[in-house]
Amino acid sequence: MKNETNTGIERGIGIIQSQLRSLSSKPGVYRMINSAGEVLYVGKANNLKKRVKAYTTPTKISHRITRMVSETNSMEIVTTHTEVEALLLESNLIKRLKPKYNVLLRDDKSFPYIFISDHESWPMLLKHRGSQSKKGDYFGPFASAGAVNRSINALQRAFMIRNCTDSVFKNRNRPCLQYQIKRCVAPCVNLVSEEDYAELVKEAKEFLSGESISVQKTLAARMQGASDALEFETAAIYRNRIHALSQIQSHQDINIQGIKDADIFALHLEKGVSCVQVFFYRGGSNYGNRAYFPAHDKSHEPEEILAAFIGQFYDNKVPPKELIISHEICEKLLLTEALSTRFGRKVNIFKPSRGPKKKLLRYALANAREALDRKQAETATNTKTFNRIAELLELDATPKRIEVYDNSHIQGTNSVGAMIVAGLDGLEKYSYRKFNIRNIDEGRDKDRTFSGAPEVSNEGKSTIKPGDDYAMMRQVLYRRFSGSLVQPDGIRKTVMPDLVFIDGGPGQLSCALEVAEELGLLDITFVAISKGPDRNAGRERFYRQGKPSFTLKDNDPVLYYLQRLRDEAHRFAIETHRARRSKNLLRSEIDDIPSVGAQRKRLLLHHFGSAKAVSRAGLEDLEQVDGISIRLAKIIYDYFHETA
Numbered sequence: 001m002k003n004e005t006n007t008g009i010e011r012g013i014g015i016i017q018s019q020l021r022s023l024s025s026k027p028g029v030y031r032m033i034n035s036a037g038e039v040l041y042v043g044k045a046n047n048l049k050k051r052v053k054a055y056t057t058p059t060k061i062s063h064r065i066t067r068m069v070s071e072t073n074s075m076e077i078v079t080t081h082t083e084v085e086a087l088l089l090e091s092n093l094i095k096r097l098k099p100k101y102n103v104l105l106r107d108d109k110s111f112p113y114i115f116i117s118d119h120e121s122w123p124m125l126l127k128h129r130g131s132q133s134k135k136g137d138y139f140g141p142f143a144s145a146g147a148v149n150r151s152i153n154a155l156q157r158a159f160m161i162r163n164c165t166d167s168v169f170k171n172r173n174r175p176c177l178q179y180q181i182k183r184c185v186a187p188c189v190n191l192v193s194e195e196d197y198a199e200l201v202k203e204a205k206e207f208l209s210g211e212s213i214s215v216q217k218t219l220a221a222r223m224q225g226a227s228d229a230l231e232f233e234t235a236a237i238y239r240n241r242i243h244a245l246s247q248i249q250s251h252q253d254i255n256i257q258g259i260k261d262a263d264i265f266a267l268h269l270e271k272g273v274s275c276v277q278v279f280f281y282r283g284g285s286n287y288g289n290r291a292y293f294p295a296h297d298k299s300h301e302p303e304e305i306l307a308a309f310i311g312q313f314y315d316n317k318v319p320p321k322e323l324i325i326s327h328e329i330c331e332k333l334l335l336t337e338a339l340s341t342r343f344g345r346k347v348n349i350f351k352p353s354r355g356p357k358k359k360l361l362r363y364a365l366a367n368a369r370e371a372l373d374r375k376q377a378e379t380a381t382n383t384k385t386f387n388r389i390a391e392l393l394e395l396d397a398t399p400k401r402i403e404v405y406d407n408s409h410i411q412g413t414n415s416v417g418a419m420i421v422a423g424l425d426g427l428e429k430y431s432y433r434k435f436n437i438r439n440i441d442e443g444r445d446k447d448r449t450f451s452g453a454p455e456v457s458n459e460g461k462s463t464i465k466p467g468d469d470y471a472m473m474r475q476v477l478y479r480r481f482s483g484s485l486v487q488p489d490g491i492r493k494t495v496m497p498d499l500v501f502i503d504g505g506p507g508q509l510s511c512a513l514e515v516a517e518e519l520g521l522l523d524i525t526f527v528a529i530s531k532g533p534d535r536n537a538g539r540e541r542f543y544r545q546g547k548p549s550f551t552l553k554d555n556d557p558v559l560y561y562l563q564r565l566r567d568e569a570h571r572f573a574i575e576t577h578r579a580r581r582s583k584n585l586l587r588s589e590i591d592d593i594p595s596v597g598a599q600r601k602r603l604l605l606h607h608f609g610s611a612k613a614v615s616r617a618g619l620e621d622l623e624q625v626d627g628i629s630i631r632l633a634k635i636i637y638d639y640f641h642e643t644a
Contacts, residue, residue, distance in 0.1 A: 030076070
């Protein structure tokens with residue numbers, strides 16, 4: 001083994017030295033790649049030649065770097081104009097390629113914001129997640145969807161700003177339920193003047209910008225004035241608004257004087273495993289916190305981990321003015337310049353030595369330590385459970401990634417498939433995936449076909465009958481794994497599981513095995529879980545290929561764990577199905593007509609009153625609609641009057 005390592009390091013150094021001959025001294029990013037085409041490491045340098053040359057001296061590199069160099073088969077180089085550009089490119093590539101020898105931010109979904117639009121006379125207040133491309137003001141981020149939902153509910157009671165979409169707003173002729181429960185002032189039917197509504201919006205923005213005390217004092221003065229004038233109903237309205245604002249503040253505890261807009265990063269490292277606790281402060285209010293567990297080698301120092309984490313964290317997020325950190329990170333000035341340059345404003349990164357900010361940092365560190373303790377306890381339990389699963393299923397090795405699949409539909413309509421993922425660290429919710437089942441033979445969907453399914457006709461198309469669970473499962477598995485095969489260049493597109501559980505019995509297992517055989521998935525074990533007689537929990541039966549089925553004792557911890565996985569897959573499938581069904585309930589046949597967008601749809605609904613009336617309209621009636629040309633009227637008419 002030692003000789004093999006020595007041979008590997010010599011070969012790796014030889015490959016790196018061959019790159020040095022043509023390498024410049026400019027700033028840039030380099031990638032170490034193994035023989036399978038997988039990126040091992042992404043690094044940046046102010047002087048590429050000098051930095052890469054350091055890998056050719058075995059006595060001066062760590063054991064981790066020695067292993068990396070031993071696996072290196074080729075390198076890719078990208079030069080940049082400045083080191084700042086190199087740092088930004090490095091963070092982007094690390095997030096996208098996920099190299100095994102870099103520090104990786106594993107859970108990086110976007111955060112929810114409160115959004116107040118400003119592109120119309122009647123702004124709306126909504127929860128927003130994703131790119132901030134719409135015109136308006138964004139307040140956040142909030143650490144969880146629950147926190148932002150609670151805040152929005154209270155804001156609606158306090159400021160009564162509309163939350164309906166523009167299409168609903170423009171088509172109303174009487175107040176909706178939000179007005180009846182005193183969460184909206186009904187601007188849709190002009191029950192409030194533009195000036196008064198603008199004042200409500202202004203107060204909401206001031207409150208979310210940190211002027212909460214000023215807003216509450218103003219409301220309190222108005223309440224007292226109304227009370228003195230014996231306008232008790234008006235005074236009660238102001239009282240309720242003040243109470244709603246107090247509810248928001250009660251959830252924003254641990255507010256520290258002197259902090260307005262800041263993110264706090266506290267890292268706790270123990271036995272080669274780390275937790276980064278991030279607290280979000282905006283407008284002087286605490287918007288919550290979240291724990292992260294970055295993947296890294298045990299040899300990484302806290303300063304390296306935190307620097308890499310922050311660089312990746314803000315790859316798709318806007319930083320506040322202050323970043324308060326628990327460790328003095330590597331290349332702090334460079335990271336500060338990179339963030340300031342990218343977002344066009346000054347960002348200050350510092351570690352406080354005393355005062356309220358130091359106290360807050362100690363609190364965040366305590367949270368990081370407790371979160372890491374809980375995570376390690378969970379990992380230890382999961383490791384024991386995974387070992388037991390491997391023993392029960394007679395696997396060659398303990399699985400590291402388990403995927404569970406389930407389908408959901410109502411009599412074949414709005415059919416969806418769902419995949420959840422579990423690992424030694426628990427449920428990997430960022431890896432969940434949903435599948436809208438295609439080519440269901442129902443109504444107008446009968447013409448939409450799915451190409452590429454295992455069983456197809458001569459024309460390369462396949463149609464699934466409503467309620468055909470076997471065909472649905474076959475399609476889901478085929479779509480999941482057909483994009484995960486080893487490509488000609490040796491790169492596997494996505495992570496593959498070691499073990500797959502299917503909700504169902506022998507029939508579903510046969511479908512899975514057919515897909516596995518066609519796609520050559522020889523290293524994945526498929527198991528089906530049926531609910532047993534009367535679908536009672538605790539009487540599940542497990543089916544494997546070529547082996548007898550079996551059940552587990554009611555008190556077996558493995559059975560409890562697998563039940564939780566199956567229930568989580570079922571929950572995710574049901575949630576996905578309901579979301580799709582709700583979306584379809586809000587749609588009408590007009591949405592599917594070619595060349596009819598939102599504006600023309602609105603013209604049709606205004607003229608005829610409903611989608612059903614549009615479908616019954618004659619060609620001459622359609623031609624009379626303002627904004628609908630003779631050609632488009634013919635398209636709409638033909639859509640509803642197709643000949644057999």
